[in-house]
Structures are given as C-alpha cells and as structure tokens.
Amino acid sequence: MRNTIISMYQPSHLSSLIRKMQCVVESAAQNLPTSELEDITFSDLSLKLATDVIGQAAFGFDFGLTKEPSLNGSNNVQNDVEVEDFIKQHMYSTTTLKMDLSGSFSIILGLICPILRHPFQQILKRVPGTTDWKVDQTNRKLMKRLDQIVEKRAKDKDRGSKDFLSLILNAREAEKGLKNVFTSDYISALSYEHLLAGSATTSFTLSSILYLVAAHPEVETNLTREIDSFGGHDLMPTTHDLQHKFPYLDQVVKEAMRFYTVSPLVAREASKQVEIGGYVLPKGTWIWLAIGVLAKHPKYFAEPNKFQPERFNPTCEEEIQRHPYAHIPFGIGPRQCIGIKFSIQEIKLALIHLYRRYSFQHSPNMEKPLEFEYGIVLNFKYGVKLRVIRRST
Numbered sequence: 001m002r003n004t005i006i007s008m009y010q011p012s013h014l015s016s017l018i019r020k021m022q023c024v025v026e027s028a029a030q031n032l033p034t035s036e037l038e039d040i041t042f043s044d045l046s047l048k049l050a051t052d053v054i055g056q057a058a059f060g061f062d063f064g065l066t067k068e069p070s071l072n073g074s075n076n077v078q079n080d081v082e083v084e085d086f087i088k089q090h091m092y093s094t095t096t097l098k099m100d101l102s103g104s105f106s107i108i109l110g111l112i113c114p115i116l117r118h119p120f121q122q123i124l125k126r127v128p129g130t131t132d133w134k135v136d137q138t139n140r141k142l143m144k145r146l147d148q149i150v151e152k153r154a155k156d157k158d159r160g161s162k163d164f165l166s167l168i169l170n171a172r173e174a175e176k177g178l179k180n181v182f183t184s185d186y187i188s189a190l191s192y193e194h195l196l197a198g199s200a201t202t203s204f205t206l207s208s209i210l211y212l213v214a215a216h217p218e219v220e221t222n223l224t225r226e227i228d229s230f231g232g233h234d235l236m237p238t239t240h241d242l243q244h245k246f247p248y249l250d251q252v253v254k255e256a257m258r259f260y261t262v263s264p265l266v267a268r269e270a271s272k273q274v275e276i277g278g279y280v281l282p283k284g285t286w287i288w289l290a291i292g293v294l295a296k297h298p299k300y301f302a303e304p305n306k307f308q309p310e311r312f313n314p315t316c317e318e319e320i321q322r323h324p325y326a327h328i329p330f331g332i333g334p335r336q337c338i339g340i341k342f343s344i345q346e347i348k349l350a351l352i353h354l355y356r357r358y359s360f361q362h363s364p365n366m367e368k369p370l371e372f373e374y375g376i377v378l379n380f381k382y383g384v385k386l387r388v389i390r391r392s393t
Ligand code: HEM
Pocket: 002, 054, 194, 197, 198, 199, 201, 202, 205, 262, 263, 266, 267, 329, 330, 331, 332, 333, 334, 335, 336, 337, 338, 339, 340, 342, 343
C-alpha cells in the first residue's frame, strides 16, 4: 500500500506539483487585508490553502477554497456537487466541530470511569444536539460523500495516474488479488485519512511559523533578506531551489516545527517482546514516542523555550553535536510520514510568496500566551490572528 502511493511523493512528481501549489498559494494570498485595524485569522486561511493543495494532489480536484467568489457567488471551480458538499463537511468538522472536554460528555465520563465511555458514547450518538451526535452525523455525511467521489472516479477510465485516489484505483485494477483488500470503503477511509494527514498538519505548521516570526523581528529581517536576494516576484523557485537556495528559511521551518510540534506523540505496537531502557515490554504493548517532549529537551536544544532558527545552522556546534533523532517532527522509521518533502515544499513556497509581499504582526486581539487544543494533532484554540502590512519593495 505504502509503496503504491509513495511514488506520488518522489522528487519528479513533486516538481510537477510546484505550479499547482504556487497557484493555490497565490490565490490564497492575493488580497490579504492590509488595513491597520483589520485582523486576518491566518490559521483559517492556511487550512484552506493546505486543503486545496492536498485536494489537487490526493483527489486531483480543485476544491477552490482559496478562490475569491465572483459577483454571482461562484468561484469558478469544477462543478461537482458531491465534492463541494464533502469539503464543506470536512471544513466544518475541522474548524467548528470540536470533540473536546468542553463539548463531549462521553469524553469527560471516560476520564472518570473509562469503562463507561464507549457505552455512553453509543447512547449519546442517538441524542440530537449532543457533541457525540454531531460528530457521528458529520462523520456519516463525510463518508457518504467520499464514497460517492470514489465511486465516480472508479468508473472514470481516463482517470490518469497523477493523484493518490487514481493511483490506488489503478493498482486495484492491475492486480486481481488487491480487489478484495482495496474495497471501496477501505479506499474512502484511506483517502480521508490522507486529506486529514496532509491538511491539518501543514496548516498548523504554516500558521505557527507566521506567529513565531511575527514575534521575532530580527528573524523576519533575515528571512526577507534571503527571500528578496533570490530574485524578483515573478521568479518561481524550483524544487531544487527550495531545497538548496534558502538555508535560513530551512532553519526557520525546522525551529518552528521544534517549538510547536504539531504531532507531539507517535505510537507503535511491539511486534514481539522487547527491552527498552531496562523495561521489558511484552508483545502487543503500545509505546508512545513523545517527540514533542524530545523537541524541548535541554540536552539537545540549549534554552529550548527560545525561538532560535540559527540552532539548525549546519555550522552551529549545537547542530553538529545533536543526536540525529532528537528532531523528528515527521516521526521515524518505516512508518515515518510520507508527506515530508511534499509539505516542506508547500510550506516554503507559501512563505516565500507571503514574505515577498507582506510583513505580519500579532493582532492585539490575540490571546497571550497562545492557547492550544490537544487532539490527534495540535491546534490553535482561538486561531492565529494577525495584522498584515504590505511591504514597499
Ligand atoms: C508539517 C506537515 C506534517 C507533519 C508534521 C506530519 C507528521 C506526521 C507524523 C509525526 C506521522 C507519524 C509518523 C510515525 O509514526 O513515525 C505522520 C504520518 C503520516 N503522514 Fe504526515 N505530516 C505532515 C504532512 C503530511 C502530508 C502533507 C501528507 C500527505 C500528503 C502526510 C501523510 C501522512 C501519512 C499517509 C502518514 C502515515 C504513514 C504510515 O503510517 O505509513 N503527512 N505524519
């Protein structure tokens, strides 16, 4: 399975995605309000941006979330009712519907008495108005929409092989044995997992970078200097340029991912009995890797609560001495994130585009300190609110 889709994330395919990514980034950033009194909730914008990008890569579909609606209300994207409905449900479940302690009684009860959580959840799912009911309804609608999308694409014989969904469907048709494994339900679930894995993480990372850089003007100065020296606004960096010609940008991204680790826990299950640090863990034990804790360990990161991109400079002693597995925001080993290069390319392109045109400040309406929601991935409790200043260059 992993091998089937990994080709999508190889350098050759990534370079062909640059133009698509660039179009989404441009349309997301073209009309940011630059009034001194107006806020933008950048985290909402970055979620739209990341969802549009993954929509093109995973589904071969333009969701059009970052496009400005025209006067007649349409945003000139492909007219597909199922996809439109699906994506509305997805945005609703990601931004509005929150399965947190304040919302769900079954979660609170589960903390007090874990054994009661599941039966209670089953009951509350049937009680209209409760969070459990809303989550269940939204999940059902989402999966129904996704099933329709998968079904439609499965019938399309000219689907090509440029996106995740088409690649899996092609693989299913090419190998008879896979038909029973890659059922439509399974493919729908995988596609949704992909959409979630690729949008919430990238969006959070992009927003946290803008938030952190806005609080560190010296970092912004260095960053814009590097970006400006690359060339004029029309010069679009290639995949190779992004990897090699923006060393400071690279350090800023790494440091922001260390500072706010979006996926702070990674799970593994012991496939056989193993001894770790003197503890014998029987087969089947769940092991949680606290990569967010590791990212703040003073043994590997001096003054870990300071935002210092230079600590990732290849000539910095801290970087030279650091254990290679101390900074692993994408996990590690055979189950490491498959979207590393994809998301880094997207994040760097977005940052270059944004800082070429704008500078950012925290809105006075932003809470201090920043508050988070702790789910499968980290999220901002009230969003990242910024003021945008157009640069004069
Ligand atoms: C800043 C962005 C991202 C971060 C921080 C991130 C982080 C992670 C982490 C920590 C894991 C678990 C790895 C492990 O268990 O060792 C993971 C898995 C995964 N990620 Fe990402 N991710 C990001 C973007 C993406 C994107 C853009 C995609 C898709 C295009 C993606 C697809 C996946 C998939 C499919 C898995 C499961 C891999 C497997 O189990 O074999 N991720 N990611």
